Amino acid sequence: MTLHIRPALAEDAAAIWQILEPVIRAGETYALPRDMAEAAALAYWMGADKQTLVARDAQGRVVGTYYCRANQAGGGAHVANCGYVVAQDARGRGVARAMAEDSLVRARDSGFAAMQFNFVVASNTGAVALWQKLGFAIVGRVPHAFDHPVLGLTDALVMHRAL
Amino acid sequence: MTLHIRPALAEDAAAIWQILEPVIRAGETYALPRDMAEAAALAYWMGADKQTLVARDAQGRVVGTYYCRANQAGGGAHVANCGYVVAQDARGRGVARAMAEDSLVRARDSGFAAMQFNFVVASNTGAVALWQKLGFAIVGRVPHAFDHPVLGLTDALVMHRAL
Numbered sequence: 502m503t504l505h506i507r508p509a510l511a512e513d514a515a516a517i518w519q520i521l522e523p524v525i526r527a528g529e530t531y532a533l534p535r536d537m538a539e540a541a542a543l544a545y546w547m548g549a550d551k552q553t554l555v556a557r558d559a560q561g562r563v564v565g566t567y568y569c570r571a572n573q574a575g576g577g578a579h580v581a582n583c584g585y586v587v588a589q590d591a592r593g594r595g596v597a598r599a600m601a602e603d604s605l606v607r608a609r610d611s612g613f614a615a616m617q618f619n620f621v622v623a624s625n626t627g628a629v630a631l632w633q634k635l636g637f638a639i640v641g642r643v644p645h646a647f648d649h650p651v652l653g654l655t656d657a658l659v660m661h662r663a664l
Numbered sequence: 665m666t667l668h669i670r671p672a673l674a675e676d677a678a679a680i681w682q683i684l685e686p687v688i689r690a691g692e693t694y695a696l697p698r699d700m701a702e703a704a705a706l707a708y709w710m711g712a713d714k715q716t717l718v719a720r721d722a723q724g725r726v727v728g729t730y731y732c733r734a735n736q737a738g739g740g741a742h743v744a745n746c747g748y749v750v751a752q753d754a755r756g757r758g759v760a761r762a763m764a765e766d767s768l769v770r771a772r773d774s775g776f777a778a779m780q781f782n783f784v785v786a787s788n789t790g791a792v793a794l795w796q797k798l799g800f801a802i803v804g805r806v807p808h809a810f811d812h813p814v815l816g817l818t819d820a821l822v823m824h825r826a827l
Contacts, residue, residue, distance in 0.1 A: 525738075532740035573783060576811045577695035577820070617806060619782065620736060641804015641822045643780060648739045657740070659804045659822055 502558060502594045506603045509553040509566065514543050516563035517555065520588045521546060528650045530625050531584070535650070546584075552607075556600050564591035567600045569608055572617050581613040581664075597628070601635055609664040616662055622647045623656040637662045665721060665757045669766045672716040672729065677706050679726035680718065683751045684709060691813045693788050694747070695820075698813070709747075715770075719763050727754035730763045732771055735780050744776040744827075760791070764798055772827040779825055785810045786819040800825045 509517065518539050525542055528535040533545070546568055547553045556565035565587045572582035583604045587596045608616055618637070621629055629639075641659030649655040672680065681702050688705055691698040696708070709731055710716045719728035728750045735745035746767045750759045771779055781800070784792060792802075804822030812818045 528739055531738065532736035533738045535738060537738075573695035573809075575694065575696045575698060575700075576691055576785075576813070577783065577809055579811055580806075580809055615808065617809065620740065622739075640806050643743075643803050643822060643824055645778065645826075646736075646740055646743055646780065646824075648742055650739070659806060661806055661809075663808075 502591075502596070502599075504556045504558060504564070504596065504599045506554055506556045506600065509547060509555045513555050513563060513566075514547065517546060517553075517566045518543060520563065520566055520586050523589055524586050530622050530628070531586075532620055532647060554600070554603070554607075556596055556603075558591070564588045564594075565596040565600050567604055569604055569611075571613075572619070579612075579614045581608040581611070581616045582619060583608070583616065597631060598635070601631065605635070605664060613664055615664055618658075618660040620646070621658040621660055622649065623658055624649055624652050629658065629660075632660050635662070665754075665759070665762075667719045667721060667727070667759065667762045669717055669719045669763065672710060672718045676718050676726060676729075677710065680709060680716075680729045681706055683726065683729055683749050686752055687749050693785050693791070694749075695783055695810060717763070717766070717770075719759055719766075721754070727751045727757075728759040728763050730767055732767055732774075734776075735782065742775075742777045744771040744774070744779045745782060746771070746779065760794060761798070764794065768798070768827060776827055778827055781821075781823040783809070784821040784823055785812065786821055787812055787815050792821065792823075795823050798825070 551568040551570040553568045567585040569583040571578045572580045637660040640661045645654035646657035647655045714731040714733040716731045730748040732746040734741045735743045800823040803824045808817035809820035
C-alpha cells in the first residue's frame with residue numbers, strides 16, 4: 502500500500518472525524534469520552550498544541566491520521582508524544598506502522614530527543630507489539646488505569662524510545 | 665502547624681501566584697516553562713478542569729496550594745491526578761503531607777478509585793519519599809524525561825495508589 506503522509510489541512514477535518522468517530526465511540530483504546538462530539542474531538546485532535554497529519558492512499562483517500570506534540574512543557578519539552586488512528590476498513594495494511602515510522606523521523610527532525618506514549622491500553626496488544634517492534638520499551642504499567650467497555654479494568658502502559 | 669484547607673477562591677489568586685512563581689522560575693520540579701507568565705500559570709493551576717485548594721495557617725496565610733482533576737477522560741476518568749506546591753518559607757512543616765492526605769480523602773469522596781502522579785522528577789527525592797510513605801508505588805520510570813536546570817537529564821517517575 503503506497504501511502505502519502507502530509508500535514509492535515511482544514512479540509513481534512515471531515516475525513517479525520519470519519520476515522521476518529523468509531524474509535525471514540527468504541528472507547529477501547531483512547532481515554533476520551535465515548536459520546537464526544539465532532540467539534541470537541543476535532544479541537545482535540547487538531548489542536549494548536551499539536552501537529553496533525555493524514556495518511557492518504559494512492560487514490561487520495563485519508564486512511565489514517567496522527568498527531569504529535571511536546572509531551573510536557575518546560576523541562577519536559579524535549580520528549581514528543583503522538584497518537585495514531587487507522588480507518589477501520591484500512592486496518593492490517595501497514596498504515597499504523599507507516600505513520601509511526603513517519604512520526605519518528607519528523608519528531609527527530611523537529612529536535613525531539615525521545616518519544617513517549619503515556620497511556621497505551623494493555624489490551625490493545627496489536628499496538629503494543631507494533632511499538633515494541635519499532636523500538637519502544639514498556640517503562641511503566643499503571644494498574645487498572647483504564648475502564649475498558651468490554652474487558653473492564655485494564656492496565657495502561659507507558660512506552661518510550663530515544664530518537 | 666494547624667492548617668485549614670479549603671477550595672481556592674478568586675481572591676486567593678495573588679497568594680497562589682506568590683507560591684507558584686519561585687517554583688516555576690526554578691524549573692526543578694514541574695514541567696512548566698520557566699518564564700511562564702502569571703496569567704498563564706494561574707489559568708493552568710486554577711483551570712476549569714481542576715479543583716484547586718489552598719492550605720492556610722492559623723493566621724490565615726496561604727502556605728500551600730494543590731489541584732486535583734481526572735487524570736484522563738473517558739475510560740480513564742476514575743483516576744485522579746493532583747499537584748502540590750508549598751510556600752518556600754513554610755517548607756519542612758508538614759504542609760505537603762497535610763495537603764496530600766487531604767487530597768486522598770477528597771478524591772475518594774469524589775468517587776475516584778485511584779490517584780496517579782504522571783511526572784515526579786526523580787531528583788525530587790523529598791516528594792518521592794513522601795508519596796511512598798503515603799502508599800504510592802513507583803509504577804513507571806521514564807528515562808531522561810526531564811531536563812533539570814542544574815542536574816541535566818533526569819528520570820521522571822509515574823506513581824500510583826488505589827484509594
